[in-house]
Amino acid sequence: MGTAGGVTNFAGLYGRREGRMEQLVRGVASELLDRIEALGGLNEPQDGMGGRIRVRSYDVAAYKCAADAWLTSHRVGVLFHALACGVHLEDGRIDALLLQTRSGRVAIKAQQVIDASGDADVAALSGAMFTLGDGQGQMLYPSTMFRIGEVHAGRAQAAIGEFGAIESLMEAAAERYAFPRRGAILRPQRNPRQWRANVTQLRNESGAAVDATDALELSAAEMEGRRQIVQYMRFLRAEVPGFEHAEIAEIAAQVGIRETRRVHCQHMLEGQEVISGARFPDSIGLNAWPIEAHVDGAVQWQHFLDPDNAYNQLPYRMLLPLQPAPRNLWVAGRCAGMTHIGQSAARASGACFAMGQAAGTAATLSLRGCFEVAQLQRALKEKGAVLV
Ligand SMILES: Cc1cc2nc3c(=O)[nH]c(=O)nc-3n(C[C@H](O)[C@H](O)[C@H](O)COP(=O)(O)OP(=O)(O)OC[C@H]3O[C@@H](n4cnc5c(N)ncnc54)[C@H](O)[C@@H]3O)c2cc1C
Structure with a gap:
């Protein structure tokens, strides 16, 4: 999700201890952060929700290379492009994992x-x-993530820089646009002309959250996510200061699955x-x-x-x-x-x-x-x- 799903943001690394905000998840996480930072792909920590949360956004390309x-x-x-598709069990243990690869199906002893x-x-x-x-029958709803380029950093920051400020603009425009959900997360990346957008919500035909273990539902969700993004860009360009000339910089390669x-x-x-x-x-x-x-x-x-x-x-x-x-x-x-x-x-x-x-x-x-x-x-x- 952190790369192909376009999440572009580390949450849950920082929290308050004895009143002080500090990095509470370290170890391998710190090693990865250092490597992304060395490639110039890590944003400074951003606080939100009245100082209750702190996150760090990152550049997806830098994450992959790091x-x-x-x-x-x-x-x-x-081994990339390999899907686990079976197991060989012996004496209550996994003896081998079956993988579907571009070279055919293989078994890896484990x-x-x-x-x-x-x-x-x-x-x-x-x-x-x-x-x-x-x-x-209910799961957390999935979202397709995307990044927006050509944002006017100063005006956008003034209009919706505060976590949650976009929601009042959405409420004011709700009659003119069919938003998939209330509540949206729009935050600047390290390059402040580029913003990450977490605004879509993907349902199946019955209105329940898309089940990503169902091949047909997952496939349909890919296109529905992109459809919602096109609609949301219409709203941003027309209604939100700083986004008049915004463009889609990237739609994540795959639907973001939460659960x-x-x-x-x-x-x-x-x-x-x-x-x-x-x-x-x-x-x-x-x-x-x-x-x-x-x-x-x-x-x-x-x-x-x-x-x-x-x-x-x-x-x-x-x-x-x-x-x-x-x-x-x-x-x-x-x-x-x-x-x-x-x-x-x-x-x-x-x-x-x-x-x-x-x-x-x-x-x-x-x-x-x-x-x-x-x-x-x-x-x-x-x-x-x-x-x-
Ligand atoms: C839209 C969205 C926004 C989010 N926003 C944030 C955020 O701002 N900050 C934050 O910290 N978290 C966020 N999250 C949550 C977080 O990103 C994910 O919950 C977390 O990345 C899950 O990590 P994971 O390693 O468990 O699973 P995943 O990231 O899903 O990784 C699973 C990996 O296993 C591979 N895989 C799956 N099945 C097979 C198979 N059969 N064979 C081989 N490989 C397989 C997949 O290709 C993938 O590489 C968000 C999630 C979503 C979906």
């Missing part, structure tokens, strides 16, 4: 497997239990645990993003109850799928062990970085033999991760 160089420097073997597919494809193929969305399958894990992080700043003895990192639920026609926010300590810990158990899942499988990212509401917060990239680092470290440690959570926590701290 990630390539980062993986190469660690001699990671990478000792440890981490499913960070967002949609929990591997977990589902392995027979793990999961819930799709809220379990009653599909969430795997049943030893712990399911709940919304209440997020906003009450839950602490866990097996913490592997922090989430500093509040609940941001993309529901029908709107975005609903629920903030941390203690604004001076606005973060929660993430337990290791949310990476461990319940049986009958294979024993050598971890899940990380937006498909990990979270309830529908918990995922509305901890799907943001900050928590995904923390989960990914923890799952990778745990898989490596367990390859070396006996493994305890305290050992994992020590290894994560040595690599700069913040756990408490």
Whole structure:
């Protein structure tokens, strides 16, 4: 999502601790930020919602190049254009992963497997239990992201620089335009003449959120996202100061998916645990993003109850799928062990970085033999991760 989905913004890395806004997700996230910054692709932190949130926008091209160089420097073997499409199970473990590649179908022998597919494809193929969305046919609504160029930086900043200010302009124009949702996020990129737009909302024919595990719905959503963008550009050019000569700089290569399958894990992080700043003895990192639920026609926010300590810990158990899942499988990212509401917060990239680092470290440690959570926590701290 961070590159092909055009998200262009890191959320959940910063939060308030003892009243002070600081970077609460570090470790691999800091390494990546440094690499993007070295390529000139990272914006200064931007505050919003009366100082309750802090985000950092980035240039997608810089993210891709930084990630390539980062993986190469660690001699990671990478296989692009390969889709996991099956598993070979043996003795309760994944013995091999089947991939559809441009060279045909191949099997990769696996000792440890981490499913960070967002949609929990591997977990589902392995027979793990999961819930799709809220379990009653609703998921967080997807959006197609796009970037806008040729913006008059000063006038746009004056008109809608404050987080949420675009919404009053949309309300005033609501009779003339069919907006897919109330609530829009329009923010400048590092180059202030270029803005990122998070304004679309994608439904299926029955009006429910597009189900990205359904091939036909996902395909239709690609075109619907682009249709909504053309409509929204009409509004921006006609009604919003600074956007009179704006152009579409880029439409993301693929629909942005917020939620599909969430795997049943030893712990399911709940919304209440997020906003009450839950602490866990097996913490592997922090989430500093509040609940941001993309529901029908709107975005609903629920903030941390203690604004001076606005973060929660993430337990290791949310990476461990319940049986009958294979024993050598971890899940990380937006498909990990979270309830529908918990995922509305901890799907943001900050928590995904923390989960990914923890799952990778745990898989490596367990390859070396006996493994305890305290050992994992020590290894994560040595690599700069913040756990408490
Ligand atoms: C429109 C939108 C706006 C957002 N805005 C923000 C924001 O401003 N800030 C923020 O921090 N977060 C934002 N998010 C949330 C955040 O970007 C995602 O939740 C997060 O990136 C999820 O990370 P992930 O690694 O779990 O999954 P993904 O980013 O979805 O990555 C999954 C990867 O697995 C690959 N994959 C999937 N299936 C297979 C398969 N079968 N075989 C092989 N590979 C596979 C995919 O190609 C992809 O590369 C936004 C999300 C969306 C959709």
